[in-house]
Every structure is written in C-alpha cells, then in structure tokens.
Amino acid sequence: MGDIALIGRSIGVVANNERPLYHRIREDIIDGQLDAGTRLVVAELARRYDSSSNPVREALHQLQGEGFVVISQNRGARVRSVGEHFARDIYDIRALIEPYMIRWFTANATKAQIAEMEAIQDEIEQLDGDHEAYRTLNERFHSVSYAGHFNREAIDMEERYREILFMLNKRYPLTRSRWAECLEEHRGILAAVRSRDADAAAAFTERHVHGACRHLIDHIRAGRGREKSAK
Amino acid sequence: MGDIALIGRSIGVVANNERPLYHRIREDIIDGQLDAGTRLVVAELARRYDSSSNPVREALHQLQGEGFVVISQNRGARVRSVGEHFARDIYDIRALIEPYMIRWFTANATKAQIAEMEAIQDEIEQLDGDHEAYRTLNERFHSVSYAGHFNREAIDMEERYREILFMLNKRYPLTRSRWAECLEEHRGILAAVRSRDADAAAAFTERHVHGACRHLIDHIRAGRGREKSAK
DNA sequence: TTGTCAACGATTGTACGCAATTTGAGGTGA
DNA sequence: TCACCTCAAATTGCGTACAATCGTTGACAA
Structure with missing residues (x-):
C-alpha cells in the first residue's frame, strides 16, 4: 500500500470528512473565530479549511x-452582524416560542427529566460568578425542556436563535442583578414544572426571555455609548 | 468578432440574468411546478434553467x-415533502407569531391601512366560491397587517411558512363551513383593529390560524383514507 | 425466493479559465 | 483641500471538465 500517497490523501480526507464544511464554518462563526461583519472570501476559506471553492x-x-x-x-459574503x-x-420571537415549548414540557416531562433539571439548577446555584460555566449550564438547563418537544421546527428555530444570540451575548458579562434574576426565574420554572402548572411555567419563561433581552440591549447601548465617547 | 459565439453567449446571459436562479427554483417549488418529493437532479435543473451546475x-x-x-x-436533493x-x-408556530404581529398592527395601523383591509374584505365577501381568488385576497388581507411590522425576522418567517403551507393547501378545496368561518374571523379581526382592541384581534387571529390548521389536517387525513381504500 | 455483485447514475470535490463587478489607489483639475 | 475621474488588482460568478465515491438497480446464481 503506497504509504506516502495514502498519508497525503488521508490528511486531506480526514480534514475534509471530519465534518461537513458547513458545520465547521458555522461553528467558527458561533464561537467567534469568525466574528460578526468579517468578510468571507471564498479562496481564503478554501485554504483555511483545506478544501476548494465549490464546497x-x-x-x-x-x-x-x-x-x-x-x-x-x-460583493461576497460577510458574517451577519447582529445589531440591537x-x-x-x-x-421577541423567543418570548413566544419558549413559553409554548415549556407548556408541553410541563405537561409531559418525566420524573427523570425533572430530576435532571434540578441537578443542573443545583450546579448553577453553587456557581460563584463563573460566567462561562453559567452559560453552559444555562444552555443545558433549557435544552432538557426543549430537546424532547414534538415540534421539530420549533426546536430547530430555537437552536438557531440561541446560537445567534450566544455569539452576541458572549461579548458582554452578566451583571450581578441579572444573575440573581436568572436564578429566581429558573427556580420559578422548576417549581412550576414540578407542580405541573403550565401557565406559571410559561409566565416565568417569558420573564426569563424578556429579562435576557433587556440585559443584552442595555449592554449594547452602554457599549455604543462608550464607543462614541472614545471617539 | 465571432457572431455565432456571441449569440450563443448572449442567449445564455439573458436567460440567466432574468432573475437569480435561486428565486426561479423557489417559485417553481411554491407554485407546484416542482412538487413535493420531486428529485432535484443538478444536471437536469441546469438544463431546465439554461444554466450550469455550480449555480x-x-x-x-x-x-x-x-x-x-x-x-x-x-443522495441528492428533493423538494421537501410537507406531511401532517x-x-x-x-x-403551531404561526399561531404564536400572527397574534404577536396583529397586536402591533392594531396599535399602529393608519386609517389608510385599515381602509385597505376593509376594501379587501369587501371583495372577499362578494366572492362566490372562487377558491383561487379567495386565496389571493386572503393573502393580501393579511399581508396588509404584517408587511409593516417592525420585526423583520418575524415577517420573513411568516412569509416562508405561508409559502410552504400555500403549496400544500393548494391541493385541497375550501369546504363551505370553513369558508364561512374564515369570513367570520376576518370580520372579527377587522372590528377589533378598528376599535384598537389588540387582545380581541389577537384572539381572532389565533382562531383563524387554528381553524386553517384543522381544516388542512382534516383534508390530509381524508386524502390518506382515500388513498388507502384505493389500494 | 433470496442474496450477491457488477454496472450505472448521480453526487461530491477539485481544478482551471473567463467575464463582470467592486474597490481602492493614484492622478487631475477646480 | 476636495471632488472627480481613471485604471488596475482582487474577487465574485459562471461555465466546463474530470476523478472519486456512494446508492441503486437489475441480472444472475444459490
């Protein structure tokens, strides 16, 4: 077996087949390797991902x-820049979808699922200011309730929006007060789910989303203010 | 200058530049030229739209x-087949988004917009069983209220979903009872918008969507029943 | 009837050439 | 200094050819 030829080939193949190019670019956009507004020049990307222009x-x-x-x-492609x-x-859309999804979860959650949420919430409670960990756990907390939903379209939409907002939120720290609110809202959701109270769960979830929205927009505005004064 | 070559070239260019290929395929999918489940073979499409494989x-x-x-x-591409x-x-998602959008419209509609809706509704009332015309006017009726909304993402989503459902609904006729319900719901929406009652407008809109959903699903099931018995 | 396997059709990735367009740099003139 | 023009480089968009690979199909044998 021609070793060198195989090696040369397999490096290419491994790099290409590892995952579809589409996923790799998507991930790099979400985790900020390619940040918002960046020009995406085809030839560059082809080199970067060891592929060619068509893919x-x-x-x-x-x-x-x-x-x-x-x-x-x-004019080519750019990473979508997400403004205020x-x-x-x-x-706004998430504030409609998430309550809708939690309603179904509240009615259909298994004890194991509820226990899983509680475990995650316990971990969050014991966290002390570690934003990175909070974001991960928060994601897991909510994905427990949404991942099993019957409405696949809603799940996909939620995921897309969560990812888009994730890459924006990452730039801003969580304020202390928002942190406290989040804990409060999570507790409310958990209690509602435990007692199978769909309306309450939906209400807490909506508050959770609106709170996150306000928090982000405040930061964006503050950031813009700082930029302007720096000029 | 090689005339023949130029002619060959210019025919291609004219056909291609009419509109982006993407729009043309999309339209053909929506209006049923390419119906659900159809295999989309790259070489075929390239011939069909007088283009080449890359686009x-x-x-x-x-x-x-x-x-x-x-x-x-x-395994290639297929037109998405939309099942029950x-x-x-x-x-379900539209039943969340549309009330959300009509709320804003109810609060912000100009008199001219309301008058436009009324005019369209009058036309619908005078229709007599012409489904084709109804679908067009119904589309216009709702687009008056949604087109001006501030949430562009919601508008785009609505449009996508409407198009997807349009290509499915086209296969089934409107029953007399559903037709009557639609008129009723439209009147309710109009009255609510006129009196700036957002809650009522949202409630009628939600009913409108759920009614459309039930109507479609009944038809799908009936259609499946017929298929089975035909076997 | 069932299972195997080879041929075929289509997708996928790669490569290259060419026209059209955008963009930025530099020069000209008011 | 500033507006405007010109031109060249960079890049996209399209057309084409081709190799590799995967799925499917259908013939053939057990």
Missing part, C-alpha cells in the same frame, strides 16, 4: 439560508 | 437552509 460556496449559501451569513451580489434591532426581534 | 448547487443549498429542499449526503406533522408544527 465553500455551497456552505456559504446554506448559511445564508439560515441567516448566519449575508451574501450580496458581486435584530437582537430584539429574535428575543 | 444550481448553490441555489439548492440555500433552499435547504430555508427549508424548501432537503439534501441528503450522496410538519404542517401542524408550522401552524
């Missing part, structure tokens, strides 16, 4: 379809 | 991102 173009078009990328005629408006629009 | 591939990937097409690894489940999932 890159296809991935970019798909990402445009999902809203992560904006392609303009003859867009963020508020998305949170 | 087709890109268009298909973008359409996948938007949910109109499903691409499976090494998916339809209900989408209607």
Whole structure:
C-alpha cells in the first residue's frame, strides 16, 4: 500500500470528512473565530479549511439560508452582524416560542427529566460568578425542556436563535442583578414544572426571555455609548 | 468578432440574468411546478434553467437552509415533502407569531391601512366560491397587517411558512363551513383593529390560524383514507 | 425466493479559465 | 483641500471538465 500517497490523501480526507464544511464554518462563526461583519472570501476559506471553492460556496449559501451569513451580489459574503434591532426581534420571537415549548414540557416531562433539571439548577446555584460555566449550564438547563418537544421546527428555530444570540451575548458579562434574576426565574420554572402548572411555567419563561433581552440591549447601548465617547 | 459565439453567449446571459436562479427554483417549488418529493437532479435543473451546475448547487443549498429542499449526503436533493406533522408544527408556530404581529398592527395601523383591509374584505365577501381568488385576497388581507411590522425576522418567517403551507393547501378545496368561518374571523379581526382592541384581534387571529390548521389536517387525513381504500 | 455483485447514475470535490463587478489607489483639475 | 475621474488588482460568478465515491438497480446464481 503506497504509504506516502495514502498519508497525503488521508490528511486531506480526514480534514475534509471530519465534518461537513458547513458545520465547521458555522461553528467558527458561533464561537467567534469568525466574528460578526468579517468578510468571507471564498479562496481564503478554501485554504483555511483545506478544501476548494465549490464546497465553500455551497456552505456559504446554506448559511445564508439560515441567516448566519449575508451574501450580496458581486460583493461576497460577510458574517451577519447582529445589531440591537435584530437582537430584539429574535428575543421577541423567543418570548413566544419558549413559553409554548415549556407548556408541553410541563405537561409531559418525566420524573427523570425533572430530576435532571434540578441537578443542573443545583450546579448553577453553587456557581460563584463563573460566567462561562453559567452559560453552559444555562444552555443545558433549557435544552432538557426543549430537546424532547414534538415540534421539530420549533426546536430547530430555537437552536438557531440561541446560537445567534450566544455569539452576541458572549461579548458582554452578566451583571450581578441579572444573575440573581436568572436564578429566581429558573427556580420559578422548576417549581412550576414540578407542580405541573403550565401557565406559571410559561409566565416565568417569558420573564426569563424578556429579562435576557433587556440585559443584552442595555449592554449594547452602554457599549455604543462608550464607543462614541472614545471617539 | 465571432457572431455565432456571441449569440450563443448572449442567449445564455439573458436567460440567466432574468432573475437569480435561486428565486426561479423557489417559485417553481411554491407554485407546484416542482412538487413535493420531486428529485432535484443538478444536471437536469441546469438544463431546465439554461444554466450550469455550480449555480444550481448553490441555489439548492440555500433552499435547504430555508427549508424548501432537503439534501441528503450522496443522495441528492428533493423538494421537501410537507406531511401532517410538519404542517401542524408550522401552524403551531404561526399561531404564536400572527397574534404577536396583529397586536402591533392594531396599535399602529393608519386609517389608510385599515381602509385597505376593509376594501379587501369587501371583495372577499362578494366572492362566490372562487377558491383561487379567495386565496389571493386572503393573502393580501393579511399581508396588509404584517408587511409593516417592525420585526423583520418575524415577517420573513411568516412569509416562508405561508409559502410552504400555500403549496400544500393548494391541493385541497375550501369546504363551505370553513369558508364561512374564515369570513367570520376576518370580520372579527377587522372590528377589533378598528376599535384598537389588540387582545380581541389577537384572539381572532389565533382562531383563524387554528381553524386553517384543522381544516388542512382534516383534508390530509381524508386524502390518506382515500388513498388507502384505493389500494 | 433470496442474496450477491457488477454496472450505472448521480453526487461530491477539485481544478482551471473567463467575464463582470467592486474597490481602492493614484492622478487631475477646480 | 476636495471632488472627480481613471485604471488596475482582487474577487465574485459562471461555465466546463474530470476523478472519486456512494446508492441503486437489475441480472444472475444459490
């Protein structure tokens, strides 16, 4: 077996087949490797991911379809930059979807699922200012309740929006007061789920989303204020 | 200058530049030229739209991102087939989004917009069983209230879902009873908007969506029943 | 009838050439 | 100094060809 040829080939194959190019670019956008507004030059990306232009173009078009990328005629692709408006629009939608989803969860959750949520919440309670850990656990907390929902379209939408907002939120720290609110809201959700009170669960969830929205927008505005004064 | 070459070239250019390939395929999917489940073979489409494989591939990937097409690894693309489940999932989401949008419209509609809605509703009232016309006017009726909304993401989502459901609903006629319900619901929405009663407008809108959902699903089930007995 | 396997069709990735467009740099003139 | 023009480089978008790979199909044998 031609070792060298195989090695050369397999490096390429491994790098390419590891995962679809589309996923890799998407992840790099979400975790900030490619941050908002960055130009996405086809030739560059092809080199970067050790691929060629066709797969890159296809991935970019798909990402445009999902809203992560904006392609303009003859001007190429850019990572979608999420401004205050867009963020508020998305949170508005989440404020409708999440209560809808938690309602079903409240009615259908198994004891094991509830126990899992409680375990995660316990971990969160014991956290002490570690934002990174909080974001991860918060994600897990909510995904317990949404992952099993019957409405796959809603799940996918939620995921997309969560990812988009994730890459925006990462830039801003959680204030102490918001942290406290989050704990409060989580406790409220848990209590409601335990007692199978769908209305209460929905109400707490809506508060949770609106709270997150206000928190983010305050930070964006503060950030813009600082930018302006720096000028 | 090689005339023949130029002619060959210019025909291609004219046909291609009419509109982006992506739009043309999307429209053909929505209005049923390419119906659900159809295989989308790249070479075929390239011929059909007088283009080449690269643009087709890109268009298909973008359409996948938007949910109109499903691409499976090494098995090619198909027009997404919308089953009962998916339809209900989408209607569930619309039942959240549309009331949200009508609320804003109720608070912010200009007199001219309300008058426009009334004019469209008058036309609908005078219709007599013409389903085709009803669908068009119904679309216009609702687009008056949604097109001006501040939440662009919600508008785009609504439009996508409406198009997906449009291509499904087209296969089934409107029953007399559903027709009557629709008129009733429209009148309710109009009255609520006129009196700036957001809650009422939202309630009627939600009923409108749920009614449409039930109507469609009944037809799908009836259709399946007929298929089975035909076997 | 069932299972195997080879041929075929289609997708997927790669490569190259060419036209059209955008963009930025530099020069010109008011 | 500033507006405006020109031009060249960079990049996109499209067309084409081709190799590798995967799924499917259908013939054939057990």
